[in-house]
Amino acid sequence: MADLTLPPPPLDEATATRSFSLNRGQGTGIFLGVLGLLAIVGIAPNITGDTRAFWFEAPPDPVKISFDPPTLVIAIGVIYLLVGAASVFLQDRLGPWITRLQVFAAALFIPLILATALGRSGSPGTNVINLLDEALVLATPYALGSMTGLWSERSGIINIGIEGMMLAAAGVGYMTYAVTGSAQGGGWLWFSILIAILVGGALALLLAVLAIEFQVNQIVAGVVINIFALGLTGFLRSQVIVESGASSGQSTKEFGLPLLSDIPLFGKEFFTGRPLYFCMYLVVFLTWLVMFRTAWGLRVRACGENPHAAETLGINVITTRYLSVLVGGFIAGLAGAWFSMEQTAKFEDNMTSGAGFIALAAMIFGKWTPWGAFGGALLFGFSRALQSRLQFLDVDVNGFSIPSEFWQSLPFLVTIVVVAGALGRSIPPASEGQAYRPSK
Amino acid sequence: MNGVDGVKPSAGDRYFRRLWEGIEQSFRLQSVLVPLYALVMAVVVGGILISIVGINPFKAYWWLLRGMFGDGDRIAGSIARSVPFIGSALALAFAFRAGLFNIGAEGQLLAGGVTAAWVGTWGITNDLPAVLAIPLVMIAGMLGGGFWGGVPGVLRAKTGAHEVISTIMLNSVALFYIRWMVNSRDPVVLRDLSSTVPRTEAIADSAELPEFVDSQPNLHLGLLIMILACVVLWVVMNRTTFGFEVRTVGTNPHAASYAGIGVDRIIILSMVISGAMAGLAATSEVAGTNGFFQPGTFAAMGFDGIAIALLARANPLAIIPAALLWGSMLNGAPLMQQEADVSIDIVRIIQAMVLLFVAADAIVRFVFRLKSAQPGSLGGPAATGWGK
Numbered sequence: 001m002a003d004l005t006l007p008p009p010p011l012d013e014a015t016a017t018r019s020f021s022l023n024r025g026q027g028t029g030i031f032l033g034v035l036g037l038l039a040i041v042g043i044a045p046n047i048t049g050d051t052r053a054f055w056f057e058a059p060p061d062p063v064k065i066s067f068d069p070p071t072l073v074i075a076i077g078v079i080y081l082l083v084g085a086a087s088v089f090l091q092d093r094l095g096p097w098i099t100r101l102q103v104f105a106a107a108l109f110i111p112l113i114l115a116t117a118l119g120r121s122g123s124p125g126t127n128v129i130n131l132l133d134e135a136l137v138l139a140t141p142y143a144l145g146s147m148t149g150l151w152s153e154r155s156g157i158i159n160i161g162i163e164g165m166m167l168a169a170a171g172v173g174y175m176t177y178a179v180t181g182s183a184q185g186g187g188w189l190w191f192s193i194l195i196a197i198l199v200g201g202a203l204a205l206l207l208a209v210l211a212i213e214f215q216v217n218q219i220v221a222g223v224v225i226n227i228f229a230l231g232l233t234g235f236l237r238s239q240v241i242v243e244s245g246a247s248s249g250q251s252t253k254e255f256g257l258p259l260l261s262d263i264p265l266f267g268k269e270f271f272t273g274r275p276l277y278f279c280m281y282l283v284v285f286l287t288w289l290v291m292f293r294t295a296w297g298l299r300v301r302a303c304g305e306n307p308h309a310a311e312t313l314g315i316n317v318i319t320t321r322y323l324s325v326l327v328g329g330f331i332a333g334l335a336g337a338w339f340s341m342e343q344t345a346k347f348e349d350n351m352t353s354g355a356g357f358i359a360l361a362a363m364i365f366g367k368w369t370p371w372g373a374f375g376g377a378l379l380f381g382f383s384r385a386l387q388s389r390l391q392f393l394d395v396d397v398n399g400f401s402i403p404s405e406f407w408q409s410l411p412f413l414v415t416i417v418v419v420a421g422a423l424g425r426s427i428p429p430a431s432e433g434q435a436y437r438p439s440k
Numbered sequence: 441m442n443g444v445d446g447v448k449p450s451a452g453d454r455y456f457r458r459l460w461e462g463i464e465q466s467f468r469l470q471s472v473l474v475p476l477y478a479l480v481m482a483v484v485v486g487g488i489l490i491s492i493v494g495i496n497p498f499k500a501y502w503w504l505l506r507g508m509f510g511d512g513d514r515i516a517g518s519i520a521r522s523v524p525f526i527g528s529a530l531a532l533a534f535a536f537r538a539g540l541f542n543i544g545a546e547g548q549l550l551a552g553g554v555t556a557a558w559v560g561t562w563g564i565t566n567d568l569p570a571v572l573a574i575p576l577v578m579i580a581g582m583l584g585g586g587f588w589g590g591v592p593g594v595l596r597a598k599t600g601a602h603e604v605i606s607t608i609m610l611n612s613v614a615l616f617y618i619r620w621m622v623n624s625r626d627p628v629v630l631r632d633l634s635s636t637v638p639r640t641e642a643i644a645d646s647a648e649l650p651e652f653v654d655s656q657p658n659l660h661l662g663l664l665i666m667i668l669a670c671v672v673l674w675v676v677m678n679r680t681t682f683g684f685e686v687r688t689v690g691t692n693p694h695a696a697s698y699a700g701i702g703v704d705r706i707i708i709l710s711m712v713i714s715g716a717m718a719g720l721a722a723t724s725e726v727a728g729t730n731g732f733f734q735p736g737t738f739a740a741m742g743f744d745g746i747a748i749a750l751l752a753r754a755n756p757l758a759i760i761p762a763a764l765l766w767g768s769m770l771n772g773a774p775l776m777q778q779e780a781d782v783s784i785d786i787v788r789i790i791q792a793m794v795l796l797f798v799a800a801d802a803i804v805r806f807v808f809r810l811k812s813a814q815p816g817s818l819g820g821p822a823a824t825g826w827g828k
Contacts, residue, residue: 024599214800219541220750224796227747231788238783239493354608357543361605400627405620412609412616420601 025098029087031417032105036080039112044070044077046397047119054114055127056265062127063265069119076112080105106418113386121393131389132382133269139381140280140342141166141352144335145359146366146373147287151328152204153368154291155321156304157211158218158433161225162332163356165203168225169196169336171233171241174347178241183249183345193252193276193341197333203229204329208322215435226356234349241347251345252276276334276342283331288370300324304429307436317436335359365419368428379418383411471758475751475794477804479765482793486786493782500780504787507772514772516655519663520729522767524549524738526666527721528745529763530673531589531714533754537677538710539690544592544607545718546742547614548585550735552719554618555584556726557733558630560643573646574727578665581723582716588614589715590708597704603711611742619735632732639734649728662724667760669720673713674756686710718742747795766791 047069055062083105087098094101118126145162152159173196174183181188203225210221241247252274261271291297299320302310307317339355340347358380365379366372387407395402487497509515528545535542542548559565559580565573592606621629623638632641649661677683688696689706697703721741726733748766752758773787797804804810 027599210796210800214802216799217750220795220799223746223750224792224799226743227788227795228792231785231790231792234785235489235783235789238785354612357608361608364602364605403620403624405616405623409613409616412612416595416601416606416609416613419605420595420599 023091025091025102026088028102029084029091029098031084032080032087032102033084036077036084039073039077039080043116043119044073047073047116051124052115052118053125054111055125056129058127058130062125064125066125067115069115072115073112073119076108076115079108109414110382110386113390117390117393117395120395120397123393126389126393129266129269131385132266134385134388135378135382136270137273137277137381138384139377140277140338141335141355142359142362142377142380143280143284143374144331144338145356146363146377147283147370148200148204148328148332148335149360149363150287150291150368150370150373151300151331152207152325153363153432154304154429155300155324156307156429156431156434156436157208157321157325158222159207159325159328160219160222160357160360161203161207161229162359163352163354164222164226164229165200165329165332166336166339166356167233167350167352168203168229169200169333170340170351171229171236171336171347172196172199173333173337174340174345175236175241175244177249177341177345178244178246178347181249182244183246185250185253189250189252189341193334193337196337196341197330200331200333200336201326201329204325204332205322207329208325211325212318212321212436215437218433230350233347237347237349248344248346252342274342276338279334283334284370284374287331291370301429304432307431308439311438317438321436332356361415364428365415379415380411383414387411473808473810474801474804475762475798477808477810478794478797478801481797481804481807482790485793486790489789490782490786495780495782500776500782500786503779504769504772504776506779507775508768509772510775513653513655516653516659517657518768518771519764520653520655520657520659520767521771522763523662523666523728524721524725524741525744525748525763525767526670526759527717527724528741529748529752529759530666530669530756531585531717531721532745532749533752533756533759534673534677534686534717535710535714536749536754537690538686538706539693540593540596540603540707540710540714542589542592542607542711542714543604543746544589544611544715544742545745546738546740547607547611548588548715548718549722549738549741550614550618551588551722552581552583552585552715553722553726553733553738554621554630554640555719556581556723557640557643560647560727561630561641562644565647566644568644568646570646570650573644574649574661577643577647577727578720578723581719581726583719585719585722586712586716589718590712593708593711596711597707615735622733622735630733637734639732642732643727647727648731649724651728657729660724660728662728665724666721669717670756670760673717677756682709718745747791751795751798765794 049068049070051066052069053064053066055064057063083101086094086101091098114126114128145166148162148165149159173192176195177183177188177192180191207218207221207225210216210224211218254272254274256268256272257278261267263271291300299310299315302313302315303317303320303324310320311317335355336352339351359377362376362380363373365376366374387404387410390407390410391404483501487501490497490500507514508518528549531545531548532542556577560573560577565576568576588610592601592603592610595601595606596603619638622631622640624631625633630640632639649665651658651660652663653659675683677686685696685701685706686709688699688701689703689710693703696706722738725737730737744766748759748762751766752762769787769791773784776782776786777784
């Protein structure tokens with residue numbers, strides 16, 4: 001009988017690398033090397049030698065770092081070549097340092113592209129603190145949305161309905177605001193934000209009932225929520241919001257955090273903001289704290305990995321899953337409120353325009369961890385901020401002004417490269433997407 | 441009805457029930473009844489919503505039906521409106537079967553459409569007879585879509601980058617680049633300068649699909665091409681070795697690997713075929729409906745494709761009626777809005793409800809007292825998580 005035993009299944013990683021003679025780290029190294037060469041040979045000779053600067057304050061007379069664009073580009077190019085060569089040849093000797101070097105190199109992409117853009121533009125400099133602040137603000141819905149996904153998926157329920165939860169919360173929240181407070185601020189604004197949070201929760205409850213109670217295919221359940229939210233908000237907008245006459249109004253007010261906003265250079269930019277933006281930090285921190293530092297978080301994760309094992313330890317899998325999905329829904333509601341009551345005070349059809357899916361991507365990017373997902377959200381937020389900044393700088397190449405669409409597509413291309421190169425396979429919670437039937 | 445509440449069924453009752461069971465079994469009505477009842481329930485829920493805003497739901501539905509099937513032209517228009525949905529749903533369904541979640545049909549539609557339109561404006565295409573020009577444009581569209589679908593396939597197979605992320609990203613990339621190609625006046629890439637709206641030049645007459653009915657939108661050869669594609673993919677999926685391999689990879693990639701199936705190859709090919717189907721749908725719009733390429737045509741079509749594919753449970757033949765339902769409702773809605781003053785979006789709500797009740801068929805079975813489903817009738821390969 002012993003010879004009936006099958007050989008162990010080939011691992012995913014093994015199948016992925018078998019067709020390559022290089023492994024992932026080396027592949028990334030080659031990519032970096034090519035990029036470095038491109039920077040030195042292709043970019044540096046073609047940009048202006050006039051001094052440019054990164055500003056750390058608003059003009060006039062900001063604190064700044066002045067530099068010579070070609071020199072900076074060549075310096076970064078050389079670093080890329082070195083890191084690339086190290087990744088290819090010294091992988092065994094350097095061990096974990098390779099990944100750290102590669103992350104460092106990836107971060108240098110920001111000054112590289114800014115220097116290139118400044119070198120081709122007439123502008124003498126650009127405010128980087130302000131750029132980072134914009135990135136953080138724009139990351140708010142992505143970060144909150146990815147926490148929604150995290151809560152749900154860590155407990156074992158796939159959530160592709162984040163988009164719908166956010167949209168419905170944005171729409172119904174604004175509708176409440178328009179009807180009760182004519183969208184003119186005051187207590188009704190906060191009441192409407194509360195309604196938005198509850199609407200997010202209600203749709204999450206629908207997802208939970210479908211996935212847990214009726215054991216519906218969880219992707220289908222998510223799609224149902226997305227389509228339903230699109231229809232519902234469109235319906236309410238034309239039948240209620242437009243009729244109410246308050247099609248736009250007063251959004252949440254900016255305020256500075258005491259003490260922190262007095263920090264020189266970056267304090268004023270980073271710690272002055274609107275309430276839901278600050279909520280983002282709180283939610284990410286609390287998600288990490290609860291999920292990885294409390295018993296309840298451990299239970300949630302156990303339900304996502306192996307519900308039957310969790311059950312034998314006396315965990316009520318069904319209740320835990322309901323609660324986690326619901327918490328995620330409340331967070332999505334907050335993200336929805338950001339769209340219609342913080343970023344602007346109005347509601348437009350499909351105003352979330354794919355942010356829920358980007359949040360999902362951020363979560364997968366972060367490998368289902370809170371800080372990783374937050375990092376992914378920041379990447380997308382930064383890309384959006386960078387794109388509008390580069391558009392503003394009006395970069396031109398020999399009389400051909402680089403179209404804004406090119407800059408707009410850049411963040412998405414970067415994501416593909418990052419996901420394919422440095423990160424590779426992300427492993428979701430083990431029992432995600434499978435219906436759970438409690439054993440009697 | 442089942443006698444559970446203590447009422448003994450009469451002989452007549454029993455007879456009819458047995459007759460009904462016979463009909464059910466011989467025609468496999470189960471699979472048709474649930475969606476049908478789901479539609480009824482969705483319409484009821486929509487009706488309640490309409491009456492909440494103070495409009496007579498019967499009036500609204502009357503106009504919706506008039507808009508969908510009011511006269512011959514309306515019927516033809518409804519069918520025509522459904523044609524691209526068949527393709528985008530087919531794209532999704534094929535990827536589902538391989539365990540891949542292709543959210544990128546929208547990008548593949550754009551890529552296919554713009555390639556078809558570009559080839560359609562070539563001088564050579566103009567000189568060719570229709571028998572050659574039409575296949576040329578079709579192949580171009582499929583290549584464009586297939587390429588755009590193949591990229592995430594290769595990334596998934598070779599680097600493990602998750603297709604959900606890469607297809608979403610590629611949707612945006614396609615949208616930006618193609619919008620630029622069609623918008624840009626300096627330099628002119630594909631824009632028709634004589635037109636005020638951004639669109640490509642009209643494709644050659646010889647490449648235009650023959651029209652059957654001059655309805656709004658017009659019914660053309662694209663319908664037959666799409667139905668043919670459904671049949672071909674059904675055969676491929678269910679009657680060929682390749683299809684078996686695809687389904688095996690979709691159900692269990694490890695088992696497939698054991699069995700000696702090249703999982704990477706199947707993943708890439710499935711994504712290419714999926715993209716090609718989206719490209720074909722786009723070509724049918726470009727060469728049949730519009731005669732030129734305009735990015736706006738394809739907005740949300742990819743996401744509708746997800747819903748239709750799920751409604752049809754990734755079965756290529758079931759996609760045809762599902763897409764017809766979808767398209768005709770969208771086609772009928774404007775008349776309802778105009779005549780009964782109900783927002784077009786009610787149709788979206790009904791669509792979501794149909795999908796909801798089909799998916800949660802336990803609700804439908806409870807309300808209509810149907811027998812419970814055979815195990816495994818729901819979900820199938822698409823039910824697994826992130827395509828592990």
